[in-house]
Amino acid sequence: MFNQWLGKQLSNPRGILAKWIGSYMEKGNKKANGWTVELIKPSPGDRILEIGMGTGTTLNRLLNEYEDIEKICGIDISLSMVNKAKQVNRGFIASHKAEITEGNVEHIPFAAEYFTKVYTIHTVYFWSDLVKGLQEIQRVLKPEGEVFITFTLSEELDRMRHTKEFLHYSPKYIQSLLGEEGFRQVKISVQKPFCCISAIKE
Known part of the structure; x- marks a missing residue:
């Protein structure tokens, strides 16, 4: 019963224990987050989107370590996580370096060709429509923009x-879908137990 509840909370933290769930995810995802940041390699002037930013600590790390980034935006389906991430990044929000809002990958609340990079970590298991999510990422990326999708193998x-109800995808399957949705140079990087699929928009 607990594992089923935990699995559901990880997809959308809410209620009186949302803060605890956020801390649990932050600690559990630390290794995957750090590895993904290394793969992203932010460049001066980048405008980046994090899908499912949780407590906002990875977004915060990027802004602290790469001062030449133009802006990082974060979306999450959990209002509890949105509120927490806003607290963590209130200084960057005040200086217009960060923007955090409620939203989901199937309906990204930003204009077309707005971002140079999009990344997401441990969220693909919860997308209700994988193809629609990839299409939305393709829509908001500029030409030559990059996407990074990190998940557990x-x-x-x-x-x-606690992952019995998670959707499982093989790296090869997501690689093929990205190719069908207008991406090229689709690359699978593995650092067990994780993989990251990166690609460039045509």
Whole structure:
């Protein structure tokens, strides 16, 4: 019962324990977050979107470590996480370096060709429509913009009790879908138990 509840909360933290869930995710995702930041390699003038930013600590890290980034935006379906991320990044929000709002990958609340990079970590298991999500990412990316999708490998998810209801995808499957949705140079990077699929918009 607890593992089922935990799995649902990880997809959309809410209620009186949302703060605890946020801290749990922040600690559990630290390794994947750090690895993804290394892969992104932000450039001066980048405008970046994080899908499912949780407590906003990775977004905050990027802004602190790469001062030449133009702006980072974050969206999350959990209002509890949006509020927490706004607190963590209130200084960057005040200086217009960060923008955080409620939203989901199937309906990204930003204009077409707005971002140079989009990344998401441990969210793909919860997307209700994988193809629609990839199409939305393609829409908001500028030409030559990059996407980074980090998630736990399926065989690793199978060993976890709280991930039984997560959607499992093979890296090859997402790689093929990205190719169909207007991306090129689709690359699979692996650092077990995670993989990151990166690609460039045509």
